[in-house]
Amino acid sequence: MNYVLYAVPFFFLLIGLELLADRWRGMRTYRLADALNSLSAGVLSQATGLLTKVVGLLTYTFAWERLALFELSANSLWVWISAFVFYDFCYYWNHRLGHERNVLWAAHAVHHQSEDYNLSTALRQTSTGFIFGWIFYLPMAIAGVPPLVFLTVAALNLLYQFWVHTRHIPKLGWFEWLFITPSNHRVHHAQNPIYMDRNYGGVFIVWDRIFGTFQEELDEEPVIFGVTVPLASWNPLWANLQVYAGLWNDARRAASWWDRLRIWFMPTGWRPADVAARYPQAKPDLGNFRKFDVALGRGAQCYALLQFVCYLLAGVWLLAQGESLALAALLLACLWVALGLCSIGLWLENRPGAVRLEYLRLLLNVPALWLAGALGALSLDGGAWGWLAAYSLASLLGIWLARGSAAPALTPPV
Template structure:
């Protein structure tokens, strides 16, 4: 199996590197300035740590989902329709997991690093907390007792995150009617904005239907200001990953690095 999987990983890596390179060239030619050397390397460092911990926690994730799947009163078969059902279910669960991650401080501690980039580009998608694998399977548990195969659940969640990589860019504009159903770069730019109008909007993964149903959809109507509401945090990957947990132990009156608190437009320059 490893012999077959290895080449696909290489092709995927080359594909991602190609997209990032194309975006860098686009940014340079258009004078967009969406890449900053220190910020880009900090994003890649965060992603390297995420990859290490992803493999470290993989057994825990499958064991947890397998346990609850084993207690399901029925089991759905491995076929295309069940895969589609699992994908839609995982996307719906992701909407609520993502929304709660903005509203509840303990989960925001895991998610904060993803909003710490001051620019929107494809490498910003890789700002994923190293320990997020400890909590994300807990939200996927409801799919297991419904009879959905654990491997399908993991695959669909992974595909959801993979799709979101493509959303972190300014190179793609509005996409018309597609935006009524799908999450798009435009919708996701809004999600990363610290503009008062954009705070806590557009939580969808692949589909934007949840946001439209539950009143959290916001179209891109003004220039997006990216980053945390408290402004620039750090280029240190360890601080980026751990700052949210440090904030948990701060008094409520102290300054915390939140995107869901009243907006504070800090113009502090990056160092």
Template structure:
């Protein structure tokens, strides 16, 4: 928990700088692929994901440590070759967990957030799940455990393998020659994120593309078929917390509504998109029929609203950095209370971006939540001791944030007329 938090203190600003670089590069080249509203939503999703992971808010049914203790028939030294083997093992496991997420109803809920952006850029790489409470990834590492790859090797290689999947989420890099046959490139991953019928459910590889070639899921990007991004059932919200659970909510409603008892159980493990016939007929859902002619989600936001939303994101990143850098000092259960504030903040300002008329209420709830801990503890989880005077700045932020949220919420009609 603490060590991962320390890694993120370096990784978060690095990713943020790269996202901004892609934004400015696109503007300079006359091909801006990073709309500010989409970028804020994507970065906010990343915030919720890393907060969940650092706080350990998931259940591991089978851990790699347990597999190693039960199945290892060798005890091998952690040499450079073992690290290479571990990297390939992780990528093989990643291919299959990724593929399963796309092919079965239940597991898609853990992955929909990553595909929810109707853009394709570095920021959308950070759209990662908070709904993957139960981890099954280790099951696919049984071969690595069998041959004695030490758990400490997996612990080091896993974050490197994850971070190495960031760079290819871009439209600014074309095909890369012979590398197209070896590693996953931006071209391959553009295909994977596309909703064109020709591209759907292809290129599941995370680092190496030869898994797709071997297992029949490879598709090359075609010049005459421009990729269109998103999901075929559009999420139509900037709120990453809502996106994380909307597919699960649909499954729950369908399972409840269907009159066929077999379908109530079958729906969870059927291919992605399957719905009981009686429910699909009575409760249709919006689905894109023509990928080249649909309206992208883009509720009108004034420049002031965009600036304010971006400011909220920056403040939250600073507060999150304090949490990650002081996890052991803050301690449990306070780190979980702090995490609750992070989630409330993201929910509040993304609801405002969605032009939800009740967004101001979420903002007031967030501020009341924070002031409760300030008044009961006389500090914000040691922030004032860490940086004297910062508590007053934080309290002022909460007041200003509430006032701005109320103002923007009740200015909704005039903003829409201005559009």
């Protein structure tokens, strides 16, 4: 069962309630572009996950079949309870190493790039975590936890983490001692030096207390959210590639071949001395911190929001149909989603070429729909082409209206 698919309506219901709480309490925890960037990263992660989840599933199943030390039954309640706790223990180390090693941080950084903190941030997930993430859960397979149990407790662990991404819930007394809460998870998303690299648990905070990585949220130290090397972009593709690109550039600039190899597995932030000297990396002044933002007219913002809703609905459909689609159809769908979300991101950045990319995207929808039909993903009757024509005309009208909206909508940044 795809728990994330069934949870989507509840995610957006709770996001709506948080927006109402914002208005009621006079807070401003949401900005449209930042929220769309977080949600776009989530849609992209779920879409690409249909292709990449097989890596973790196959390796786990192989280890369970060949290396399991015990024969545990999925019918035992104690197996489920212990697997739930065991998974969170493995998650703690996956999460901790994801902050402590360069190549693992390159995947995990996506989740931390938002400079706001709200429920949309919870859905901001990586598309590349599959590369190494599976390694940390092999102990569960070796212990004999059946794949069905593993997949279920993994989904439940992820779903639990949604509610802790909010600024509206204060400290929760005794609950803080045992479980991850909004307060101690706000600490985890901070870039304040006192808070960085703390509170790694997914459900239980006890691992952090045991292994010395716990930090309480302090009244005298307000949290500043984000990362010390800002993303400064609304493009979800660049969000996934930024840290990899930085590591690659540092590696190719290094004079030593040893530095070029080891940079990937060194502690997060480590750079070859010669590269750091020639290409110093400025860090934000937290005493005068300003969030990344791009001025955009109301019409252009509405256009981006409506386009994103279309891609969100397509992403939900893809999650529902993914297991029945051929590999080629899934690959086509992922490329289509990636192009669309990238285009929305560049639009939100007010890039001079954003309008041209939108025209190209709308044009490419024609061969994309034809290929989807040829691959058996969609039925190409007159209705499908009619919907595409209506969508394309509505989008062209939206572009025209957005370009005419209040300045500085879609004018090159000064």
